[in-house]
Amino acid sequence: MKRPSASRRQFLGGSLAASAGLAIGSPVPGPWMQALASDAVGGERILVVIQFSGGNDGLNTVIPYSNEEYRKARPKLAIPKNDVLKIDDELGLHPSLAGASKLLERGRFSIVQGVGYASPNRSHFESMDIWHSCRRKEERGTDGWLGRWIGSRASDKQTDSLGLHLGGDQQPLALAARGVQVPSIASVDQFRLKIADEGMSGNAMLSNKSTDTETKSDGDDLLGFLQASTEAAVAASERLEKALKTPDTQSEFPQTDLGEKLRVISRLILAGLSTRVYYITLDGFDTHSQQAVAHAGLLRHWSDALDAFVRRMERAGQADRVLVMTFSEFGRRVQENASEGTDHGAAAPVFFAGCSLPKPVIGELPSLTDLDDGDLKFHTDFRSVYATVVEQWFKDKSKQVLGESYPKINLL
């Protein structure tokens, strides 16, 4: 039986790890199990992914305000020309996006137009899975693109988990990796084992190397998965508690769910966590009816929280190592429906914020008349966007993450 390493023992509390016969040989994250590094803020680049769930209406986010076809297709939903926050003579941001507009003026916000993929699927779940896994249903595996990147860095000398999902929703497929369990945390306040208050630790319960466990022969077994997940949970709980001990007095984040999540992420970054991918979700974009008010509210939440986050990073001198990417599983149909809403569409913009982003708009708005079954045609494959992130931001090879090579976009 292999003994826990010295650093691991130190991390878990010596007596405990020694007495508990901790899960040996389970496929878990070495990273979390290593000793804590210094608390100095490191230099590695960080990606924050914000997922808009439900299908964001790209046309009413980045508005072609001088385009007559837009007004024809959106008799009720078109944003009046005078209300848009103009970017140039053709495009403007939704009036709720004041925060994003300010970032754009400072060269810290960028829009990639016309992103999608061939033969678009208009099911939320299927299309989201395509964005997460980069694969169609027939060849889908159990991992996602960020999970594959995390897996490729598994040998890094890494104090903390490379990825972290903050949210009560289920863990995004994008983060699923083979052999590494990425933690998902609903609320940092409740992320502590209550039995720990009585001097006991969940670690004690991890070992299940029972002699009488029946042999399971169907691939990965659920018990091994639960073992790895429990181990990751206990480690993450202890690490986060330590990282969040010092309060942050400088932050002014909006009192929204997204604001709170980005506030926690800013604190974890500034506490020196070596996590490199943070993943959060904003739900509610499936605006089939009465879209105007709901959509405006969602965009405001996003833009205000994003603005606060980037400003916090700027104040700490960290903005240039943080890239925030926002995407949705599809855009919405060009023509509005009778419920003052829009149905599922195809191509849509992807947004970046944070580090220096010289070009406010990358790529043309797809034609509003040459459509694919009523929807905008894509010209930039989403995997080109990912390839750019992996190669130019993370400075890694993208082929093993995406399966193929894709042309890069002119982002950074």
Next chain:
Amino acid sequence: MMQVTRLDEVDPDWAWQPWEPSAQEPWDRKRAALLLRRSGFGATESEIQAALQKSPAASIEQMLQTEGEATEQFEVESADLAASLVAGGEAKSLSIWWLHRMLHHPQQLVEKMTLFWHGHFATGAEKVLDPGLMLDQNKLLRKHAFGDFRAMVHGIAKDPAMLIYLDSVTNRKAHPNENFARELMELFCIGEGNYTEADVQQLARCFTGWEIRRKNFRFNPYQHDSGLKDVLGTEIETGEAAIDTVLSHKKVPYFIVRKLFHFFIGDEPSPTDALLRPLADQFASDGLVLEGMIKKLLGSRLMLSNWSMARKVRSPVEMAIGLMRTMQMTSNLDQLSNRLREVGQALFFPPNVKGWDGGRAWVNSSTLVGRANLIYQLIRDDKTRFANGSFSDWLQSQKLSDPDAFLDWFSTMFLAVPISDSQRMSLRSSQDGKSEDRMFREMICLMAAMPQFQLS
């Protein structure tokens, strides 16, 4: 006697025959506990003993009986509770009513199947708002729980809560709304990839003018597109005909049977169509009536084989209600319902129209910590009683006051993977010098953090 090791090697003709006890797979407490926690929400020692006195098929039959004095009396109590919660106006508190049913309803399979359909025809109260409409939908699902699937789909298509949830109420002639039409095929009946986008658009036209007036379904001919539509290669006009057309798709029996396989037998791997065929054939030849197929599935060799042990991650509700039933606990269901929400299963508030994915999706760092904390709070709650008495009285009455006897009993009744020697050592060693009551409570709290506590 065949031992199943890999699902893809199982002979479909063997799998669905009635299970018979054998030397390797006896009809014992462990196996009876498996059947009762999969077909219901777990069982007490006396229920296990009763099940051992008859065949698994007879137990399943009994779980399907919806009549009898005990049931009648329970229904009166349950209806009173529902009425007072609906009057309170909050859909959130309706889950107290359902948890109470799961905990106390004599016919457990009815509640289990209703939970299945709630996840299948997932409708969220955050959009519907009206608890009365959520309750009505729940009754509709319960009424057809193991009855006629066709009648259930027709019912759900006109169910006010569903109409609100999927925006059908604003589905007008000039601009059909595709939300309900898409999910009817993708999530309710056929499965993604078996129809085209054109089918979705045509199907949406069939449901134009399906509205709600004073909380009831109403057909509005002025908003209905009465032209012919081509759905799945068939020319039809009405919404009702459209539902029948969708239900006649050859994938329907497989789609439903596959989901039931995952719900009752195993989260993974996904079975082949070939393996499901005997069940799908029966479902189809029964005219989409569920009962015969469900009985066949639950009483089958595969369901009761060693293979299906530990093949499912417990849902939060299964975990909490299962523990409570096993140990004859009652507690504050309002608190419990809030804590279930925190670990990902708020009844009447599924995460989206796809319902709960189940399996590994239940598990992440937060939910694991949350599950252990949920059990901790349940065990510590002043309102928690054991067979209406104290914990130590209950332990004595069950002759479980010896820690090892208790752990053995708990392992057989509640765990699909036994407690390992080292786990037992940890459980026992942290308990020196504590009072009996505290020692047993802490053992349960610690066990809730074990990986196998999450497996059914």
